[in-house]
Amino acid sequence: MASPGELTLHLDEALLPDGIRRDVTLRIAGGIITDLATDAAPAPGAERLRGLTLPGMPNLHSHAFQRGMAGLAERRGEGTDSFWTWREVMYRFLDRLDPEDVQALAAQAFVEMIEGGFTALAEFHYLHHDPQGRPYAERAAMAQAIASAAAETGLGLTLLPVLYRFGNFGQAAPAQGQRRFLNDRDGYQRLVEASRLAIAPLDDARLGLAPHSLRAVATEDLAWLAGLDPDCPLHIHVAEQLREVEDSRALTGRRPVELLLDHVALDQRWCLIHATHLSGEERDAIARSGAVAGLCPITESSLGDGIFDGVRYREAAGRFGIGSDSNIQIDAGSELRQLEYSQRLRDRGRALLAPPGTSTGVALWQQACAGGAQACGRAIGRIAPGCRADLVTLDPDHPALLGKSGEIALDSAVFAGNALPLSTVFIGGRKLVGEGRHHRREAVRGRFATVMRKLLS
Amino acid sequence: MASPGELTLHLDEALLPDGIRRDVTLRIAGGIITDLATDAAPAPGAERLRGLTLPGMPNLHSHAFQRGMAGLAERRGEGTDSFWTWREVMYRFLDRLDPEDVQALAAQAFVEMIEGGFTALAEFHYLHHDPQGRPYAERAAMAQAIASAAAETGLGLTLLPVLYRFGNFGQAAPAQGQRRFLNDRDGYQRLVEASRLAIAPLDDARLGLAPHSLRAVATEDLAWLAGLDPDCPLHIHVAEQLREVEDSRALTGRRPVELLLDHVALDQRWCLIHATHLSGEERDAIARSGAVAGLCPITESSLGDGIFDGVRYREAAGRFGIGSDSNIQIDAGSELRQLEYSQRLRDRGRALLAPPGTSTGVALWQQACAGGAQACGRAIGRIAPGCRADLVTLDPDHPALLGKSGEIALDSAVFAGNALPLSTVFIGGRKLVGEGRHHRREAVRGRFATVMRKLLS
Numbered sequence: 001m002a003s004p005g006e007l008t009l010h011l012d013e014a015l016l017p018d019g020i021r022r023d024v025t026l027r028i029a030g031g032i033i034t035d036l037a038t039d040a041a042p043a044p045g046a047e048r049l050r051g052l053t054l055p056g057m058p059n060l061h062s063h064a065f066q067r068g069m070a071g072l073a074e075r076r077g078e079g080t081d082s083f084w085t086w087r088e089v090m091y092r093f094l095d096r097l098d099p100e101d102v103q104a105l106a107a108q109a110f111v112e113m114i115e116g117g118f119t120a121l122a123e124f125h126y127l128h129h130d131p132q133g134r135p136y137a138e139r140a141a142m143a144q145a146i147a148s149a150a151a152e153t154g155l156g157l158t159l160l161p162v163l164y165r166f167g168n169f170g171q172a173a174p175a176q177g178q179r180r181f182l183n184d185r186d187g188y189q190r191l192v193e194a195s196r197l198a199i200a201p202l203d204d205a206r207l208g209l210a211p212h213s214l215r216a217v218a219t220e221d222l223a224w225l226a227g228l229d230p231d232c233p234l235h236i237h238v239a240e241q242l243r244e245v246e247d248s249r250a251l252t253g254r255r256p257v258e259l260l261l262d263h264v265a266l267d268q269r270w271c272l273i274h275a276t277h278l279s280g281e282e283r284d285a286i287a288r289s290g291a292v293a294g295l296c297p298i299t300e301s302s303l304g305d306g307i308f309d310g311v312r313y314r315e316a317a318g319r320f321g322i323g324s325d326s327n328i329q330i331d332a333g334s335e336l337r338q339l340e341y342s343q344r345l346r347d348r349g350r351a352l353l354a355p356p357g358t359s360t361g362v363a364l365w366q367q368a369c370a371g372g373a374q375a376c377g378r379a380i381g382r383i384a385p386g387c388r389a390d391l392v393t394l395d396p397d398h399p400a401l402l403g404k405s406g407e408i409a410l411d412s413a414v415f416a417g418n419a420l421p422l423s424t425v426f427i428g429g430r431k432l433v434g435e436g437r438h439h440r441r442e443a444v445r446g447r448f449a450t451v452m453r454k455l456l457s
Numbered sequence: 458m459a460s461p462g463e464l465t466l467h468l469d470e471a472l473l474p475d476g477i478r479r480d481v482t483l484r485i486a487g488g489i490i491t492d493l494a495t496d497a498a499p500a501p502g503a504e505r506l507r508g509l510t511l512p513g514m515p516n517l518h519s520h521a522f523q524r525g526m527a528g529l530a531e532r533r534g535e536g537t538d539s540f541w542t543w544r545e546v547m548y549r550f551l552d553r554l555d556p557e558d559v560q561a562l563a564a565q566a567f568v569e570m571i572e573g574g575f576t577a578l579a580e581f582h583y584l585h586h587d588p589q590g591r592p593y594a595e596r597a598a599m600a601q602a603i604a605s606a607a608a609e610t611g612l613g614l615t616l617l618p619v620l621y622r623f624g625n626f627g628q629a630a631p632a633q634g635q636r637r638f639l640n641d642r643d644g645y646q647r648l649v650e651a652s653r654l655a656i657a658p659l660d661d662a663r664l665g666l667a668p669h670s671l672r673a674v675a676t677e678d679l680a681w682l683a684g685l686d687p688d689c690p691l692h693i694h695v696a697e698q699l700r701e702v703e704d705s706r707a708l709t710g711r712r713p714v715e716l717l718l719d720h721v722a723l724d725q726r727w728c729l730i731h732a733t734h735l736s737g738e739e740r741d742a743i744a745r746s747g748a749v750a751g752l753c754p755i756t757e758s759s760l761g762d763g764i765f766d767g768v769r770y771r772e773a774a775g776r777f778g779i780g781s782d783s784n785i786q787i788d789a790g791s792e793l794r795q796l797e798y799s800q801r802l803r804d805r806g807r808a809l810l811a812p813p814g815t816s817t818g819v820a821l822w823q824q825a826c827a828g829g830a831q832a833c834g835r836a837i838g839r840i841a842p843g844c845r846a847d848l849v850t851l852d853p854d855h856p857a858l859l860g861k862s863g864e865i866a867l868d869s870a871v872f873a874g875n876a877l878p879l880s881t882v883f884i885g886g887r888k889l890v891g892e893g894r895h896h897r898r899e900a901v902r903g904r905f906a907t908v909m910r911k912l913l914s
Contacts, residue, residue: 054516070857071869074817088808108856116875242805301871304801304809331875341690342802348699348761350543352532360531376785399565399902400527403909412528415759418573419875445856452860453588 005029007429010046010389011053013405014283015365017382020052020406025437028389031204033430036385040072049393049424050175051401052409054365055383056119057332058156058372060237061273061294061323064106064123068452069093070328083241083303091177093455094127099136099145101451102127106149108448109327111438113155117332117420118324119390119427120156122376124210124235124273126164126181128191133179135187140194147198150205153440154432156390157202158376160210160235163188163225167413168215181212185224191229191274204388206377208233214248214256219263226264227380233269233377235294240274240305259280266291271375273323276306287318287338292371296325297338307342311352314367321371332392333413333420336364342415359407361414388428394422395436459806462486464886465800466848467503472822474839477863485846488661488885491843497805500684506850506881511822512840513576513847513884514789515829516612518692518730520750520778521563521580521603525786525909526550541697548634549627550912552588555855556602558908559584563606565905566784568579568895570612574789574877575781576813576847576884577613579833581667581692581730583621583638585648588635592644597651604655607662610897611889613847614659615833617667617692618652620645620682621759638669642681649685657749660885661845663834671682671705671713676720676789683721690834692751693717696739697731697762714739721749721753728832730780733763740766744775754795764799764860768809771824789849790877816864817857818871845885852880852893 007028014024016038026041027035042048073089097105106123113121115452129135138144143159150157164181167174174182183191191207199205209232211217211225224236239245239256248256258276260266273294275286284313286293295308303326313320322335340360343352354363373381380388394401398421400412413420425433432438464485471481473495482500484492500503511571530546554562563580570578580603586592595601600616607614621638624631631639649666656662666689668674668682683691696702696713696818705713714735715725723746730751732743743750752765762781770777797817800809811820830838837845851858855878857869870877882890889895 002498049525070873071861071865074808074868074872075864076811076813076815076817076820078813079807082805083807110855136767237885239834260494301798301802302807304805305809306805307802315653331876334875344761345758345764345799345802348539348763350540350759350761352538352761353530355531356533356535358533360533363533364794399569399905402906403913404528407532408913409529411531415531416527416785417792418786445859449859456860456865 008043008046010042010048012050013052013055014383015052015362015410017384023048025108026389028429031388033383033385033387033389036383051394051396051423052394052405052434053391054410055369055381055385056392056425057369058115058321058376058381059113059324060122060271060292060372060375061296061325061400062109062121062123062327063325064109064149064327065094065102065127066090066099067109067327068105068455083305084243086303088177094180096455099141101455102142102359103145103149104447104451106146107444109330110153110155111444112330113324114153114425114427114432115436115438116330117392117422117453119425120158120376120378120380120393122160122233124160124162124207126162126212128183129180131300132182139191140198140393143195143198147202147205151202153438154427154430154446156197156378156388156427157205158233158378159195159199159205160208161191162210162212163221164212164216165218166216169248171218185221189228194212202346204378208235208377209227210235213237214259215237219259222260222263233271233375235273235371237273237276237377238275242277242306245277255279255282257286261285268374274300275301276307276308283313283318284316287313287316290319291332292375293318293320295320295324295339296323296377297335297342298329299325299339302326302328302344307346308338310343311347314353319374320367321375322368324453331419333417336368336414340364340443353401359411361411362407364414367412389426390428391426392422393424395421402407463525465500465503466498467505469507470509471840472509472511472819472867474841476690483810483840483846485886486500488845490840490842490844490846493840508851508853508880509862510840510848510850511867512826512838513849514574514826515577515778515838516570516575516779516781516831517579517728517749517829517832518753518782519578519580520567520782520785520824521606522551522554522559522584523547523564523783524566524784525562525912533630540762541700543760545634550779551584551637554584554910557850558600560602560606560914563603564609564901566744566787567606567610567612568898568901569787570781571610571882571884571889572893572895574849574879576882577615577688577833577835577837579615579617579692580666581617581619583619583669585640586637590639590799596648597655600652600655604659604662608659610895611884611887613835613837613845613884614656614662615665615690615835616652616656616662617665618648619667620678620853621669622675622678623673626705627674636893642678646685659778661835665692667692667835671716672701676716679717679720690832692728692730692832694730695732696734699734699763712736712739714743718742723833729761731757733757733765735766740770740775741773744770744773747776749832750775750777751780751832752777752796753780754799756782756793758795758799759783760784764803767796767800768804771810776828777824778832779825788876790874793825793871797800797821816868819864821871822867842884846883847885848883849879850881852878859906
C-alpha cells in the first residue's frame, strides 16, 4: 500500500508527551507527523476529531493464530488444569492450520486489535512449517500470511521470526507438538531472510529476532542470534511459569533471567516477555538495563501465570509495555486495567502504577506506549513530529465519557468501559476505524467465520 | 407496567438446570415460563432465538448512583490510595445528588446492566436523605427514584433499604459524609414501609432488608432487623477490607463474620457482600449455613479489597452470586471472568471454579445464577417452568462465537469477548434488548448526559 498524501487534523484534546493539551493541529505527510501546534484555531480544511486523541498503543506480543482457539481451553480436565495442559490444547489446535487459515485468523485478530486501540504489533511468530514439520516450499509462507493480514488491516508490523530448537532447558529433545516450530541455525537464517522479503511490500514494517525462550534455544544461541542484525529488536519469553523457573534451576543451576543475564548484554534492544517470576535482583537488573518487560496481563491471568511485581519495578524506573499474547481477549484498555487491578489485588491499595499526584490512566497509557514503541523498534507511541501518525480518538458520546475531558476522560476510558470506548483510529495517517468499526470488519469476519467452522467441524 | 400476554419462544440452544439442550420451546404467560419442551420442532408462531440462550443473571449488589463516579477516583493522591481514600471521593460525589439525579444515574446503570446480561438486581440502597441529612418530605424519595429507573428499563428489582447508624465498630459517631444515610430504628421502619409503597407499582419487584455492615449498626440491631419481616432477603457488607477486620478485632475482640455468627442464625435468607477476608472456620460456617457470598469481583479489584478464596469455598459447597457494586464497569461476563482470573492469579492454575470434567463458563454461570436468585428472593435464575422468563441470548454472529455451540459458546462468551456478546434480552417475557441495544438506550443516555455535565461542571 502507498502512503497517503498530506493531511491536517484538528484534535479537540490530545495526549502529548508532556500531558494533555487542547486544540492540537497536526500536519501529516507520508504517514508521519511533520508539524504540531497546540492551542491553535482549526486550520482551513482540517478534519476535526472530537474528544481526546491518544497515541495508538503498540501491542508488543501476540501469537495471532491463537485468536482462533479463544474459549476452547476453558473446560476443566479430570485432573489439575494449568498453563501446561492449556499448551497441549494449543498444540492440537495449531496442528490443523495452513497458511490460508493463519491469514484469516490473523486478519480477524488484527481488526480487533485496531478496534481495541492497538495500532502496531510485534508478532512473535513461531509457527513456521507444515503439519509434518517440513518447511514449506516457500520457507516464509506463514510469515507471508501474517504480513498479508497486516497489509489488509493496516496494522503496523514488527515481525519476529522465532528460533525454536529444543523441548526444555538442557537442550532436551523437542516434543511431537513442537515439530512445526523447529529450525537449526542455518534454517533460521534462511527463514529470517525470507521473512525480510515477506514484509518488504508493507508500508513501514520491520523485522526483529526472537529466541523463543531459554527452554527452546541453547544459551550460546543467544549471542549468535543477537549478532545477526545489530539493529533489530530482540524478544524472548522468560519466567512466565513457576515450573519454568524450577526446571531452569534444576537443569542449569540458574534462574531463567539469571541465565539470560549470564549470556547476553541486556540493553534497550531486548524485550523480556512476561518476566513474571523475578527475584529482586533480577527485577532491578532488568530495570537498570533499559530493556522492556513485555507484560500480557489478560493472558497471564487466563493462564494462571501469576502477578508481575509492577509496583517495585516501576519504583526502579523499569520500562514496560503490553501485549495481547494469546488473544483470548483483545483490548488495550482492558490490558492496562487488568495490569493495574492485579497489583491492587495483591497489594490491597489503589492507583498503584501511577506516580503520586498523577492520573492512573495517563500514567499507564504513557508508560505502555513508550515501552511498546521501544520493543517494536519503530518511531511510534507518541504524538510528536517525526513519529508515525498512529492516533486513537476516544468517543466523547460513550456513556463512560459523557461530560468528561482531560485526564478523567482517559481514566474513565481505561477503567469505566468494558472495552476502550473509541470512535476513530488512524494508522500512519490512514483512517482505518470510524464510529468504532474497522473498514474491513465485515470482509475479514466472513473469512474468519469460514475458517472457524472448518476447524470446529 | 402490565405484564405481557402469552408468548411462545423457540430457542436453538438453551442452558437449562441440567445442562445445555437443543431446540427448546418455552411457553410464557404473565411473564412466567409455564411450559418447556426440549428437542421440539418450532411451534407455529413461535419467535425463534438463534444461538445459545442463558437464564438472565441476577446482579446481587449495586449502588446504582456510583455509575456516575466511574473514573473519577483514579487519580493518585500524594500519599497512599486505598478503599478509604476512594470512599472520601464517593462521599463528596454523592453529596450533590438529588432524587432526579439518582434516577437518571440509575436508569443509565440499569440499561448497561441489561445490555450486559443482568436481568435482575438487588439494589443496596443507603442514600436516603437530603444533602443536609434531613429526611425528604417523601421519606422514600430516593427509593422512588430507583423504582422509577427500574420501571423505565424493565430490570427486575429487589430493593434493599439500608440501616446505617454508626461510623465504625463500637457504635462510633457517624462522620459528616455519612449524614445522608442515617436512620434510627423508628426512622428505618418508616423508610421500609415507604419503600414498600414505592415499589408497589412495579411488576414483580420485592423488598429486602439490609444492615449496612457490622461497622454501621449495633450488633443487637441485626436480630431486630431480621425480625421485621421473616420472609425478606437480608444483605450485609462484611469483611471487605483488612482494616475492617482489624478494627473489628480491636474494638469488639471478634472478626466481622464471627460477630455476625454470634448475633444471627445465618441461613439462606442472608447474603454476605464481599466476605473477602475470612478465616477457614468463617468460610466453612458460611458455606454450611446456606447463605450466599455476594462477590463483586471487578469492584473488589478496583478498590484493592483482595481475593476471595473461591476455590476452597466451592469445595465446601459454598453458594455465591455476583454483583456490580460500584458499577465502575458493568457486564455479567466480565464479573465472572474476573472472579475466575483472580483465583488463577493467586493459585497459578486454570479452570479453578469448575468441578472436574466441566466447562468453566457453564459452572460459573449456573452457580452465580443460583446464588443471585436466592439473594434476590425471587423465582429467577433458571430456565424452568414457574420461573420468570428472564432470558439472555448470545449473538452467534459475534466473532468470539462464530462456529461455536454448547459449552464452548458459553466459555467463549465469558472469556473471549470484552463484554458478554449478547443479541437479545427478555425480562419477565418482555423483549427489552434487540441486536444488543436496549430499546430505551438513547433516551436514558440523554438524561444521564445532562446530569453528568451538571455534576462535572
